[in-house]
Amino acid sequence: MPKYAVLLRGINVGGNRKVPMAELRELLTGLGFDDVRTHLQSGNAVVGASRTTPAKVTAKVEKALESEYGVAIRVVVVTKAEVDAIIAAHPFTDVADNGSRMMALFLSAVPSAATVEEFDAVALDPDRARLGDRVIYQWCPDGVLKAPDVASFVARKWGVTVTGRNWNTVTKLAEMLAP
Template sequence: MTKYVALLRGVNVGGHRRVPMADLRRTLTDSGYTEVRTLLQSGNVVFEAAEQPTADLVAAIEVLLAAEFGFAVDVMVRSGAELRAMVAANPLEVREPAKFAVAFLSPAADVGVLAGIDPDDYAPDELRVGERELYMYFPDGLGKARLTPILARKLRDTTTVRNWNTVTKLLAMVE
């Protein structure tokens, strides 16, 4: 069995698209996933399954969630090994974990659209492109970030963001 992390995009934000974590755990467990645990209320799930391509897990979980909750939920999945490698590959210094974030990219994300963005357009925020993620630092906090609106326009609905504290807690759960 392999440990995986599923990251749900845009659930439980402002009382909309409610996905109770107990119901999420039950839905995944009833579908054959094991050792299902959640972190926070924002749709972070660690589970075990037979080793398989993460794209297959994404498709299966998205179908399950739509059937259970009545709306589409975008899901990004990383194996424990992929999450570990992503943390190790971080190219930026983590000065303040609460102001440091990772945008997990779906397979549909085209990071090529970021090539034309001038770093001065979003300074003092910092951005580095990883393999299937974006590493970001917001020295003035996420609420004052200049980078996130730019990314939202360029990448559309192909990312879900977690702060570094959450990323490292998820990594500890898969270890």
């Protein structure tokens, strides 16, 4: 059965938009997903689902979250193959020695080449950001809060949902997605 990583954007931060992970597991199970597991309190879940697509999983989960919590919560869904490819393509393996400071900014969609060229997100942090397939890698050696805010720029200029996860979480998601 195919598995998907379901990444909720902007929950449980600063006491806002609280979604307890036990409730998230119940909600996802109630939607018919199998083998539902969560990681940390920041909106990381892995679900099993047959005969569906990431887009359908996204729509189903976003609709249920809005119904349950009364607020729109954006979701990015990625497959095991996508997570594996993101890990394999890691462009900063030679310098990124702290998984909590290496970020993967997951994108809900692939922007057009014209949009990427017009609004060059990598130019915000040219030595430490790289564009991948539905992801932007950003190495933040001085910490995420001191790094240029590539995620907000991309969300605003590219018109996609962006949700960041540190490398420790990315590799944990890969483990959870494994058979």
